[in-house]
Amino acid sequence: MTPRTPYPRGALRTLAATAVLALGLAGCEGHARPDAAAENPDAELKVVTTTEILADLVRQVGGDRVQADSVVPPGGDPHSYEPTPRDAEKVTEADVTFTNHLLLEEHALIKTVDANAREGTPNVSLAEASETYGANVIPLVEDVGLDVLWLGLRVRGDGEARGASRSSDVLLTATGMTGPGELAAYLTESLGKPKKYFDSADGFSAADTTSLPPAAHTHLNWAFTEPGVYELTLEARLRNGGAEPRPVGEGTFTFAVGVDPHTVADKGDTILDEGHTDLTVNIDTGRMSAYTDQRSRGEEQEEIPPDDVVIDVPNRALDEVPEEREFAFLGEPGAQIHQLPQAVLGKHVHGEIDPHLWQDVQNAKAYALLIRDTLKKADPKGARAYDRGARAYETELDRLDAYVREQVGRIPADRRQLITTHDAFGYLADAYGMTVAGFVVPNPAQEPSADDVEKLTRTIDNLDVPAVFMEPNLARRASVLTQVAEDQDVEVCSLYGDSFDEKTRHYTDMMRHNADELRRCLGGPDT
Structure with a gap:
């Protein structure tokens, strides 16, 4: 596999927003094609x-x-x-x-x-x-340049020896927690609404469970109401179809919240304080681990047993409970909590290969x-x-391939930088000689802060990019990017990623539009 260029650390801070993007779409050449979704009663x-x-x-x-x-x-x-x-x-x-x-x-x-x-x-x-x-x-390489650890949940392996298939569910349940305050792990959905996965405030029960398919990963927020040392026990079970779930593994993970992690760690323990880590169950081996890229800098992750890691939640992770009442489970509005952020808005389950x-x-x-x-x-x-x-x-x-290659080839090499709405363009960059410089990842809990806007502004300025790109179906999340782009005199352009819209109904139309838009927005005055 050809490795992708990892995103530079410090690239983009999380953002949240709504906006409307006006699109100009390119035409298409090619043979006569069946109309999208046309009825065909004579089909075989x-x-x-x-x-x-x-x-x-x-x-x-x-x-x-x-x-x-x-x-x-x-x-x-x-x-x-x-x-x-x-x-x-x-x-x-x-x-x-x-x-x-x-x-x-x-x-x-x-x-x-x-x-x-x-x-x-x-x-x-x-x-x-x-x-x-x-x-x-x-491979799908993730690095959004957070200044704290990016912590998620993961299932490794396909579980074939246990009868698993791609339709199976791996249930991850919080079964115990010790610490000076409460712990909540939750997802912030695309429209900003939180969905609790684990919440110790009322004691753990079967409700403190989330599920993932085999070989999958997801992002979460991890919030702690008081500083101190916390220990969280997770249990993994495998459910195939309608059968009763079967135990797979269990592990207890230690968090140092607002305290020096070195005073918590034993000799030989790994302190996890940067990069990307997932609390992981391997359904092939039955082992729990912290699956992390911290020591390998994103090239190849490693499994570290739960007893050998301390997860650092530093004081720079201090945040305020949002005013919206949906977040009341975190505490009173404005109260300070320590939080490792979700980093990518919405439910975002994926594997280790870019799909x-x-x-x-x-x-x-x-x-x-x-x-x-x-x-x-x-x-x-x-x-x-x-x-x-x-x-x-x-x-x-x-x-079409030759056309895309020609259009991108007319962009000066130092301008082939992509800042996009979400991480959907690794293959475009890999195949046609571009670099994914960053992707816009909305803030999971609240509107972007002045610091968020400053970091985005600095990223655009440092890369000296003439344009940033949004997907039409995700444009409503990007008002902050639009405003910063306007402030920096940077154009906001469009690339199709996962889906068509009412104007573009064919794959070849989509890719020609993407090629034309890349050249138009990044190509410079002499192209």
């Missing part, structure tokens, strides 16, 4: 995909022989979309289902697909199977070939038609 195959991007690829390969529909609607976010009963019914009617997976989609969506796909029909995870067709996969493969056009071509072979198996009589469709689309994708 009903195909259901999780995203509109995948549905478009199916239509280009399958032509009139397929009726392809996406579960996630236009402008929807596959990371967070919650399926409906009608979505489940749609899956049961499908002859073929395609997901991206690699934990791109919300776990509930994957479970809906797996539970309702008819027995004997193809149910293909394109990102995971496309490597055999030449797709290039790269956004289609941002490299050659990967989209691998998807198309895998789609071709899947359709041929489901509909052998249409084999020639699928071969013809795939050949024509391959030719179009090769032209």
Whole structure:
């Protein structure tokens, strides 16, 4: 795998906001293509995909022989979309289902697909199977430059020996805590509403549980009401389908909150105070650990047993309880708490591999070939038609790949810096010679502070970027970025990441727009 350039420490502080972005969209060249979501009563195959991007690829390969529909609607976010009963019914009617997976989609969506796909029909995870067709996969490297530890939860391993599948759930439950105050771990959802996972204030119970699929990771806020030493015990259980959960592992983690961690740590312990760490269960080995990149600087993480780490929550992590009553479980509004921030707004479950493969056009071509072979198996009589469709689309994708490469190549090398709404453009950077300089990560608990704005301003100024980029479906979260960009005389431009909108309905349109926008916004006066 080709490693990605890690984000420079100190790149972007967390932000939260709402805004409206006006978009200018580019046209597209290519062969006549099936209209997005057009009804096709004569189709031989009903195909259901999780995203509109995948549905478009199916239509280009399958032509009139397929009726392809996406579960996630236009402008929807596959990371967070919650399926409906009608979505489940749609899956049961499908002859073929395609997901991206690699934990791109919300776990509930994957479970809906797996539970309702008819027995004997193809149910293909394109990102995971496309490597055999030449797709290039790269690791998902996260570093948002926080000045405190970034702490999450993780499940390692696939658990096949325990009967697990991608639809299984790993339950992580807080079963005990000692300390001078209360501890709460919670998620801040996309619109700013908190969702409690663990809360010691009323004692731990079965309600203090969250779940993750195998090989997944999520972000959380960790709040402590008083300084001192805390010990938190977590228990992991594996649930396959409707079976009773089975114990997997247990571990107790120590936090030094507002006190010198060296006075807490034993000789040989590792003090975790920077970078990215997850409290982790390995469902293959049954071991709990702190899975951290602190000593390897983001290149390769390591598992450290819970008894051998102390998690530092320093006084610079002091924060105030927001005024909104939804945050009352943290204390009185304005009260000071120590908090390790979530860093990325909203539910953000993912794995160790970047799932956004289609941002490299050659990967989209691998998807198309895998789609071709899947359709041929489901509909052998249409084999020639699928071969013809795939050949024509391959030719179009090769032209598209050359076009993107040409447009980015006309950008001066020192201007090929991407600051984007969220971390969806690693493949674009890796394939076409750009650098992901940072991504906008909204503040999980409150409006951005003056310090947040100052750090963002400094990042834009230090990199000397002429533009920053937002995804159309995430534009409402970016008013602070917009304001800072205006203050710095930096243009705000648009890139499509995970989804289409009402104006852009085809993958080739999307990538041509991205290439044109990159060149227009970063290219400089002589390009």
